[in-house]
Amino acid sequence: MKHEHNDLCAQLQAQLPDYLDGETRAEVCRAIEAHLAECEDCRIVVDTLKKTITLYRAAPRDAVPRDVHARLVRVLNLDEFTSSR
Amino acid sequence: MSSVTTGRDARIPRNDDSDLVRAAQRGDPRAFAQLVEKYEARVYTLARKMMRDPQDAEDVLQETFLSVFRHLNDFHGDSSFSTWLYRIATNAALMKLRARKPPSLSLDEPFESDGDEMMPREIVDWGITPEEALLNSEVRAQMDAAVAALPESLRAVFVLRDIEGLSVQETADVLGISVPNVKTRLHRARLMLRESLSVYFKGRRTSDEGRKTKIGHRSSVIGQRFHSETRT
Numbered sequence: 019m020k021h022e023h024n025d026l027c028a029q030l031q032a033q034l035p036d037y038l039d040g041e042t043r044a045e046v047c048r049a050i051e052a053h054l055a056e057c058e059d060c061r062i063v064v065d066t067l068k069k070t071i072t073l074y075r076a077a078p079r080d081a082v083p084r085d086v087h088a089r090l091v092r093v094l095n096l097d098e099f100t101s102s103r
Numbered sequence: 104m105s106s107v108t109t110g111r112d113a114r115i116p117r118n119d120d121s122d123l124v125r126a127a128q129r130g131d132p133r134a135f136a137q138l139v140e141k142y143e144a145r146v147y148t149l150a151r152k153m154m155r156d157p158q159d160a161e162d163v164l165q166e167t168f169l170s171v172f173r174h175l176n177d178f179h180g181d182s183s184f185s186t187w188l189y190r191i192a193t194n195a196a197l198m199k200l201r202a203r204k205p206p207s208l209s210l211d212e213p214f215e216s217d218g219d220e221m222m223p224r225e226i227v228d229w230g231i232t233p234e235e236a237l238l239n240s241e242v243r244a245q246m247d248a249a250v251a252a253l254p255e256s257l258r259a260v261f262v263l264r265d266i267e268g269l270s271v272q273e274t275a276d277v278l279g280i281s282v283p284n285v286k287t288r289l290h291r292a293r294l295m296l297r298e299s300l301s302v303y304f305k306g307r308r309t310s311d312e313g314r315k316t317k318i319g320h321r322s323s324v325i326g327q328r329f330h331s332e333t334r335t
Contacts, residue, residue: 034290035286035287035289035290038290038293039271059226062226062227062228063223063226063297065228066227066228066229066297066300066301067293067294067297069229069231069233070293070296070297070300071265071293072233073233073236073237073242073246073300074246074250074261074265074266074296075265075266075268076233076234076237077237077243077246077266078237079144079145079147079148080144080147080148080151080152081144082143082144082147082164086147086161086164087143089161089165090139090143090161090164090165090168091136091139093165093168093169094135094136094139094168094169094172095132096132096135096136096139099132099133099135099136100136100139100140101140
């Protein structure tokens with residue numbers, strides 16, 4: 019049966035920023051998770067939002083290409099003080 | 104508790120740079136070179152995410168460290184060296200972005216929006232794991248494109264907080280905006296990126312149809328409900 023969206027969905031959205039950053043009080047957290055267990059759409063939004071954040075945080079840094087590093091060191095006049103790559 | 108945690112924050116050493124900075128301020132080129140080598144990948148990552156053009160990113164990298172060198176003696180340790188450095192790098196990126204287009208939103212101004220980006224439209228339960236996604240260059244390119252498409256006032260907040268791994272307070276300090284302002288912009292950015300990735304994975308699911316993917320999709324009217332309650 020399709021879940022009827024109600025004010026809880028809106029309340030959840032208002033709480034999401036703190037919830038995602040782990041700053042929600044325990045009782046609010048429990049209320050959110052109870053709602054997520056009932057509301058499939060909210061669960062998907064929250065799950066994919068968490069996954070989005072996790073993906074970006076887990077991505078490796080952009081390595082500085084060798085030539086970019088070399089030009090930086092040259093501009094700063096630090097050739098003789100940096101490790102060669 | 105269900106906060107999103109990864110290794111990113113842990114990867115940022117909060118080492119005290121004060122000895123190196125003091126030595127560099129006294130004119131020791133080896134100390135300055137060590138600071139450059141320690142932070143160049145962070146500055147370059149920030150620059151690559153902020154700028155669409157690789158040459159612009161390299162310019163930001165060089166301008167940042169030239170500026171750090173010129174102003175090193177203006178650094179008095181009121182903030183951490185890395186916060187000071189990120190402030191210089193972010194300003195260099197924003198100045199270059201603004202030099203290339205008509206005046207746009209200032210970071211000092213409240214972020215105005217019609218709220219559209221707050222409305223979840225795509226309810227796509229993409230089941231890809233971070234590990235799978237990060238091994239896939241197409242997904243990584245999509246992630247970069249989605250960040251590049253963010254309005255710059257949101258992009259700067261997202262890059263500092265979720266890519267560079269600064270705390271909310273540090274992000275606020277770097278940008279000179281309030282903590283609530285950081286939180287609002289960060290949430291908008293995350294919602295927009297979620298939307299963008301959901302559209303991508305939905306498209307991928309469509310193209311994979313018949314090949315049994317793990318992604319399920321159904322449409323929803325939930326967005327209007329979200330939207331109406333969350334405008335700030």
